[in-house]
Amino acid sequence: MPGIWPTLSAEETALRLEVDNSKGLSDREARTRLARIGLNMLEKGPDVAMWQMFLNQFKDFMVLVLLAATAISGFLGEWSDAVTISIIVLLNAVLGVMQEYRAERSMEALSELTAPEARVMRGGLEKKIPAAELVPGDIVILEAGDRVPADIRLTHTVDIEAVEATLTGESTPVKKHTHTQERQVGPADTGNMVFMGTILTRGRGQGIVVATGMATEMGQIAGMIREAENEPTPLQRRLAQLGKGLVTFCLGVCALVVVAGIQRGEPVYQMFLTGVSLAVAAIPEGLPAIVTVALAIGVQRMIRRNSIIRRLPAVETLGCATFICSDKTGTLTQNEMTVRRVYVAGGELEVTGEGYDPKGKFIGELRGSTEAGLNKMMYIAALCNNSVLFRNSISIGGLFRKNGGKNSVAWQINGDPTEGALMVMAAKAGFWRERLEKQDLRLAEIPFDSERKRMTVICGDKNGKKEALVKGAPDVVLGLCTHYLKEGRPVPLDNRERSRILAANSDMAENALRVLGLAYHELPTGFNVKGGDLAEVERDLVFVGLAGMIDPPRPAAVSAVHTCRRAGIKVAMITGDHQLTAQAVAREMDIAGRDGRTLTGEEIEKLSDEELAGLAENTHVYARVSPRHKLRIVKALKANGHVVAMTGDGVNDAPAVKEADIGISMGITGTDVTREASAMVLADDNFSSIVAAVEEGRGIYENIRKFIRYLLSCNVGEVLVMFLAVLGGLPLPLLPIQILWMNLVTDGLPAMALGVDPIDRNIMRRPPRDPGESIFSHGLGLRILGSGSMIAVLTLLVFGYSFIEGRNLELSRTMAFNTLVFLQLFYVFACRSEHVSIRDIGLFTNPHLVGAVLISMLLQVSVTYLPFLNFIFHTVPLGLGHWLVILAVAALPTGLGVLLAGFGGRVKEKVTYLKV
Numbered sequence: 052m053p054g055i056w057p058t059l060s061a062e063e064t065a066l067r068l069e070v071d072n073s074k075g076l077s078d079r080e081a082r083t084r085l086a087r088i089g090l091n092m093l094e095k096g097p098d099v100a101m102w103q104m105f106l107n108q109f110k111d112f113m114v115l116v117l118l119a120a121t122a123i124s125g126f127l128g129e130w131s132d133a134v135t136i137s138i139i140v141l142l143n144a145v146l147g148v149m150q151e152y153r154a155e156r157s158m159e160a161l162s163e164l165t166a167p168e169a170r171v172m173r174g175g176l177e178k179k180i181p182a183a184e185l186v187p188g189d190i191v192i193l194e195a196g197d198r199v200p201a202d203i204r205l206t207h208t209v210d211i212e213a214v215e216a217t218l219t220g221e222s223t224p225v226k227k228h229t230h231t232q233e234r235q236v237g238p239a240d241t242g243n244m245v246f247m248g249t250i251l252t253r254g255r256g257q258g259i260v261v262a263t264g265m266a267t268e269m270g271q272i273a274g275m276i277r278e279a280e281n282e283p284t285p286l287q288r289r290l291a292q293l294g295k296g297l298v299t300f301c302l303g304v305c306a307l308v309v310v311a312g313i314q315r316g317e318p319v320y321q322m323f324l325t326g327v328s329l330a331v332a333a334i335p336e337g338l339p340a341i342v343t344v345a346l347a348i349g350v351q352r353m354i355r356r357n358s359i360i361r362r363l364p365a366v367e368t369l370g371c372a373t374f375i376c377s378d379k380t381g382t383l384t385q386n387e388m389t390v391r392r393v394y395v396a397g398g399e400l401e402v403t404g405e406g407y408d409p410k411g412k413f414i415g416e417l418r419g420s421t422e423a424g425l426n427k428m429m430y431i432a433a434l435c436n437n438s439v440l441f442r443n444s445i446s447i448g449g450l451f452r453k454n455g456g457k458n459s460v461a462w463q464i465n466g467d468p469t470e471g472a473l474m475v476m477a478a479k480a481g482f483w484r485e486r487l488e489k490q491d492l493r494l495a496e497i498p499f500d501s502e503r504k505r506m507t508v509i510c511g512d513k514n515g516k517k518e519a520l521v522k523g524a525p526d527v528v529l530g531l532c533t534h535y536l537k538e539g540r541p542v543p544l545d546n547r548e549r550s551r552i553l554a555a556n557s558d559m560a561e562n563a564l565r566v567l568g569l570a571y572h573e574l575p576t577g578f579n580v581k582g583g584d585l586a587e588v589e590r591d592l593v594f595v596g597l598a599g600m601i602d603p604p605r606p607a608a609v610s611a612v613h614t615c616r617r618a619g620i621k622v623a624m625i626t627g628d629h630q631l632t633a634q635a636v637a638r639e640m641d642i643a644g645r646d647g648r649t650l651t652g653e654e655i656e657k658l659s660d661e662e663l664a665g666l667a668e669n670t671h672v673y674a675r676v677s678p679r680h681k682l683r684i685v686k687a688l689k690a691n692g693h694v695v696a697m698t699g700d701g702v703n704d705a706p707a708v709k710e711a712d713i714g715i716s717m718g719i720t721g722t723d724v725t726r727e728a729s730a731m732v733l734a735d736d737n738f739s740s741i742v743a744a745v746e747e748g749r750g751i752y753e754n755i756r757k758f759i760r761y762l763l764s765c766n767v768g769e770v771l772v773m774f775l776a777v778l779g780g781l782p783l784p785l786l787p788i789q790i791l792w793m794n795l796v797t798d799g800l801p802a803m804a805l806g807v808d809p810i811d812r813n814i815m816r817r818p819p820r821d822p823g824e825s826i827f828s829h830g831l832g833l834r835i836l837g838s839g840s841m842i843a844v845l846t847l848l849v850f851g852y853s854f855i856e857g858r859n860l861e862l863s864r865t866m867a868f869n870t871l872v873f874l875q876l877f878y879v880f881a882c883r884s885e886h887v888s889i890r891d892i893g894l895f896t897n898p899h900l901v902g903a904v905l906i907s908m909l910l911q912v913s914v915t916y917l918p919f920l921n922f923i924f925h926t927v928p929l930g931l932g933h934w935l936v937i938l939a940v941a942a943l944p945t946g947l948g949v950l951l952a953g954f955g956g957r958v959k960e961k962v963t964y965l966k967v
């Protein structure tokens with residue numbers, strides 16, 4: 052039960068919670084309350100502790116078998132072996148925990164980045180704060196698309212509706228109001244409050260926080276939120292399957308080695324330990340963790356490039372994107388609007404001035420006495436407007452607010468830039484809302500939404516004279532007009548004037564201006580604002596004028612569009628704006644291809660799904676569309692086999708964003724609802740960040756392929772060495788301890804370093820990857836088998852030659868041991884590119900890898916030379932001649948690869964690359 056709050060009036064609520072209803076709490080008071088009451092958060096389930104992660108490392112079956120075998124060898128008196136194996140297993144576990152912990156931390160950091168914010172009044176200023184810092188008494192401002200951050204008693208509402216399904220199970224929106232209730236009732240019947248976790252689907256409002264955190268209705272019901280499980284990505288799922296197959300295969304081969312060895316007369320116990328060690332080394336148990344680390348690190352790189360991943364699978368899907376559908380306003384353009392031209396009956400004027408600074412002139416000549424028309428236009432622009440124009444040195448707004456202190460003149464607007472532009476225009480003509488509202492008060496508002504494409508307010512003066520003021524898309528507004536304002540008087544709208552207005556509209560739109568139409572309607576004196584049907588007022592309007600505003604393209608977005616074309620990705624602009632405006636901007640940004648088509652929302656309505664799918668392939672501009680059309684566009688493109696990225700900001704965009712393969716929402720202008728539906732958030736709302744994310748997504752996938760190639764090639768090599776030796780009647784080339792050690796030095800650091808390999812600079816010149824393709828496609832599988840066999844054969848040659856020549860088993864083993872390790876450590880460089888040779892990439896361009904390889908080499912050399920380790924690992928120090936053989940052989944495959952790739956690689960490049 053929401054307690055007594057619904058039965059108190061707004062004033063009483065404010066009084067009880069000791070808050071000034073117009074200014075909000077002071078920052079100090081808020082801090083005090085926060086300290087007393089605690090954060091506004093639902094309690095989380097417990098985290099996985101470090102020691103649990105550590106224990107989890109031992110759940111692996113083969114590791115358990117190895118430990119058991121070690122224990123037995125301890126009992127049998129092989130102490131040094133037992134201890135060493137245990138230490139190696141421990142080190143492996145530590146490495147695993149490191150990898151997992153790192154992955155976990157970066158995922159956590161992500162959820163912190165996407166933490167919800169709330170708009171509050173504090174100390175008389177409006178600001179954005181983390182929702183977790185809300186306290187009872189805070190004045191919160193709410194808007195359609197917000198997720199309600201706490202339990203709030205509403206004090207002002209404009210047409211508010213909330214969906215409270217999370218609380219009551221009811222999925223139809225509930226109307227909200229501010230009236231005081233008589234009795235205390237359940238939340239479902241409490242119309243003057245909104246509750247934490249529910250969603251505003253319509254309107255705007257303001258209210259006082261009455262409960263936070265676990266004291267909210269949601270807190271009492273849920274008790275605890277279960278954190279969303281980190282869903283595995285498609286690749287991770289496929290790798291898990293692959294892992295199972297690989298394990299079975301490895302175990303089979305290892306069993307063969309064991310059987311063959313025993314048959315030949317090797318001690319059973321020794322063979323068993325060899326088999327188990329080989330299995331542990333050959334099974335790429337670290338693979339899933341390294342994949343996660345690579346994904347997590349990629350996600351961090353993306354954050355640096357302003358894209359915040361909310362769902363891990365998106366990282367992979369991004370690399371496959373073939374079609375990016377982007378909003379125009381704010382994503383492709385800067386969303387910094389300035390009115391450049393106005394039209395009223397009698398002609399057109401140009402408006403000068405820069406930015407939001409309300410200084411500028413109206414230039415041009417008008418026919419007849421048009422003063423009255425212009426004044427009316429400025430009047431509507433200033434009053435039918437929710438933005439605030441202010442001069443301030445303090446930056447208000449949230450984390451991502453741009454222009455924090457860009458221009459020191461510091462004229463800023465708070466609210467929708469389209470409205471801000473109109474506000475500035477009115478101010479340039481001397482119309483300030485603050486002054487106008489001394490005379491004429493706003494009585495009601497029908498808010499703007501992208502379906503209606505217009506906004507209306509009703510204003511009234513002391514004498515009871517009431518007027519509806521309307522602004523919106525010119526075609527929509529003009530459709531509602533029956534008259535136009537000529538020399539101060541409404542006259543019937545004839546076809547001549549109508550076509551004149553439309554021509555002026557087209558002319559502005561063709562110059563890439565966003566145009567708004569302004570109109571009004573005088574209401575009968577007795578009109579009842581509270582009771583009357585508000586839709587009734589948007590009829591028989593008197594047309595006043597047009598305002599055309601520029602919104603320059605974002606320069607970075609223009610080059611990103613080119614990058615997309617080179618990368619085989621199609622781009623479509625989707626906008627609520629006029630067709631001509633959209634086309635003009637698309638032309639400026641080079642989005643519309645030569646054969647590119649434009650579709651309008653109206654046209655889409657008439658198309659069947661199949662027809663739309665047919666046209667969508669070559670449509671690069673969608674104009675005057677509503678959010679519901681976006682959903683159809685996504686579905687049409689998906690039906691064509693595209694991997695679709697779709698941006699969205701408003702409440703109604705959420706379904707399309709959810710349906711897209713990669714749903715993208717806006718960090719600055721987006722609503723909570725859309726953000727929660729999205730897989731990725733653009734911190735800077737910028738189109739170029741999408742393209743950067745695609746590039747990272749492709750890079751991550753390539754890096755994953757790199758270390759899969761490396762790990763599996765090496766493992767194939769290791770298993771084959773043992774297998775072939777046993778088959779060929781040679782003694783065992785490696786001892787169990789040596790196998791385990793090799794696994795540690797070659798698999799750990801170098802593989803991880805491959806996961807952070809720099810992205811190939813040509814990656815955005817290749818076509819997108821097919822999401823269905825296997826990780827082994829494009830010859831990777833064959834390469835793995837080939838390189839693995841080569842590694843095995845070379846190692847055996849060294850071992851066999853050395854053994855036959857010297858008959859010194861320890862020396863030959865040390866030779867084989869080093870050859871195998873160095874082969875792998877050199878081979879890791881060859882894995883860095885499938886497309887060009889390392890000569891082109893540069894040997895030292897991944898310092899992590901160079902470091903990792905040097906460390907591994909150093910460790911390997913210590914095992915060969917330190918007397919103490921000689922004893923443990925059964926090695927002997929090598930001479931210069933030995934090293935020459937080892938290094939020459941080890942460098943052979945990679946060196947050969949460099950030479951050959953000099954031809955092969957280049958030729959292949961030309962084929963794979965797309966023509967620009």
Ligand SMILES: Nc1ncnc2c1ncn2[C@@H]1O[C@H](COP(=O)(O)OP(=O)(O)OP(=O)(O)O)[C@@H](O)[C@H]1O
Binds near residue numbers: 381499524625
């Ligand atoms: N605040 C507003 N009041 C009245 N009309 C508006 C307002 N904002 C936009 N419009 C009109 O509604 C049309 C559609 O606007 P909408 O916000 O849906 O598109 P948009 O989201 O700005 O465009 P885009 O899809 O490129 O981001 C605009 O072209 C404009 O004519």
Ligand SMILES: [Ca+2]
Binds near residue numbers: 333
């Ligand atoms: Ca291995």
